[in-house]
Amino acid sequence: MTSPTPLLRILSLGAGVQSSTIALMMANGEIPPADRAIFADTHAEPAEVYRHLDRLLPRLPFPTDVVSAGDLGAEILAATAGAGRNDARPPFYVKNPNGSRGILRRQCTGDYKIDVIRKRVRELLGVERGRRVPADVMVTQVIGISLDEAGRMKVSQDKWQTNEYPLVDRRISRWECERWLAKNWCERFGYPMPPKSACVFCPYRRNVEWRRLRDEAPEDFQRAVDIDRAIRSPGYGRLVGECYVHDSMVPLELVDLSTAAENGQPNLWDDECDGMCGV
Ligand code: SF4
Numbered sequence: 526m527t528s529p530t531p532l533l534r535i536l537s538l539g540a541g542v543q544s545s546t547i548a549l550m551m552a553n554g555e556i557p558p559a560d561r562a563i564f565a566d567t568h569a570e571p572a573e574v575y576r577h578l579d580r581l582l583p584r585l586p587f588p589t590d591v592v593s594a595g596d597l598g599a600e601i602l603a604a605t606a607g608a609g610r611n612d613a614r615p616p617f618y619v620k621n622p623n624g625s626r627g628i629l630r631r632q633c634t635g636d637y638k639i640d641v642i643r644k645r646v647r648e649l650l651g652v653e654r655g656r657r658v659p660a661d662v663m664v665t666q667v668i669g670i671s672l673d674e675a676g677r678m679k680v681s682q683d684k685w686q687t688n689e690y691p692l693v694d695r696r697i698s699r700w701e702c703e704r705w706l707a708k709n710w711c712e713r714f715g716y717p718m719p720p721k722s723a724c725v726f727c728p729y730r731r732n733v734e735w736r737r738l739r740d741e742a743p744e745d746f747q748r749a750v751d752i753d754r755a756i757r758s759p760g761y762g763r764l765v766g767e768c769y770v771h772d773s774m775v776p777l778e779l780v781d782l783s784t785a786a787e788n789g790q791p792n793l794w795d796d797e798c799d800g801m802c803g804v
Contacts, residue, residue, distance in 0.1 A: 535646060536562040536667045538589060540574050541722035544669030545581060546702040547691055549709060552586050556691050559667055562589040563645050565638040568596035569724035571738065571745045577719050584714075592641045597633060597724060598752055605758040617728050617756055619766040620774045627766060633724075642666075643683070658685040665689050671699040726752040728770050735771065736782040753777040 536551070536559035538544050550556040562585065564578065582589050601614075619627035646666075652658050664686045670677050671692045681688045692702065703718060710716055721734065726749040730738070739746040749770060755761070756768035771780045 532662055532664065533646065533649060534559045534665045534667065535642075535649075536587075537642060537669070538562040538564045539669060539722045540564060540570070540578050540581070540719065541669070542699060542702050542706065542719050543671050543674075543692060544722075545577070545710070545719040546697070546705055547667060547669050548581065548585055549706070550691075552584055553709065556667075559587050561587050561649075563642050564589055564591050565641045566591050566593040567598075567633070567637045567724050568593065569598040569726065569748075570722055571720060571725055571742050573717075573720040573742060574722045577716075580714075580716050581719075590645055592645045594637045594641045597637050598726065598748065601726075601752055602755055605755040605761045615724065615726065615728055615770075617768040617770060618772050618774050619768055621766040626772075626774060628728075629768070646686070658683070660685075663687065667691060671702055672696050673698045673700075725749045726770050728772065732780075732782050732784070735777070735780070736784075739782060750777045 534557070536544065536548060538548060547556060548559075548562060551558040597615075614629045614632045616631040616633075617629045619629060621627055646664055647654075647658065650658060650662055650664070652662075662685050665688075666681065666686055667689045668678075669692065670690050675690075675693045678690050678693060679688065691697075697705075706718060711718055723729065723734075725738065725742075725745040735746075735749075738749065753770040753776060756770070761768060767774075769775070769777075771777050773780055
């Protein structure tokens, strides 16, 4: 039996380095173009990500749908105040009463990224809520994962959708994306390198990223500090432990974010954070 021909080719636009590279390679004719891109907005990205989107979207030869399940930061704050949903949760670190470390189950990626993109694709296909996508319909979702992150590739859970990873297929690493962008984006248009895209309070950040946020985007860092303080409200997440955004389980404004080298230790790794949810 032959597979149905894809009806729709969607770029899942995270607005970071990798998906921006794909979008611009599509614009350059180096990758077959998408019919449209979809950006799932948590309303919690650093301001620089939104500035980057303002520059990027007019350069693309296809439309971009900006979809959203709401303001993730506002939902978290509402939950800490005992209002609203209490399950819109990033994988915050939890200090248990015995001092051990736990981590919350990640709910945010599914609710604020995957589900809203899936909902928009179904709308584009004209499939009503609760109805099955017809067997002869196939969608390709193009995803920005680079060769160095190939372990994050997944098979789509929807039978009507296939995932495509053009950077992995072309053996392009994140570093090569940055080199390509330096020439085709920064030099050509005079724009800065696309920033990392991730919610300002995303606990997946490593120190290098927290430090960059603190030093280069103090307002975004303050938003993360505010969320970090708020999630220690009794009752947040119906937990007995205390939540933190930083894996040291220290309040974010008190964390020592100095580099290993600054502490007199050898810097063995370039502790770069992938900063994305894997959508
Ligand atoms: S960037 Fe982090 S906090 Fe934001 S949706 Fe993804 S995993 Fe959750």
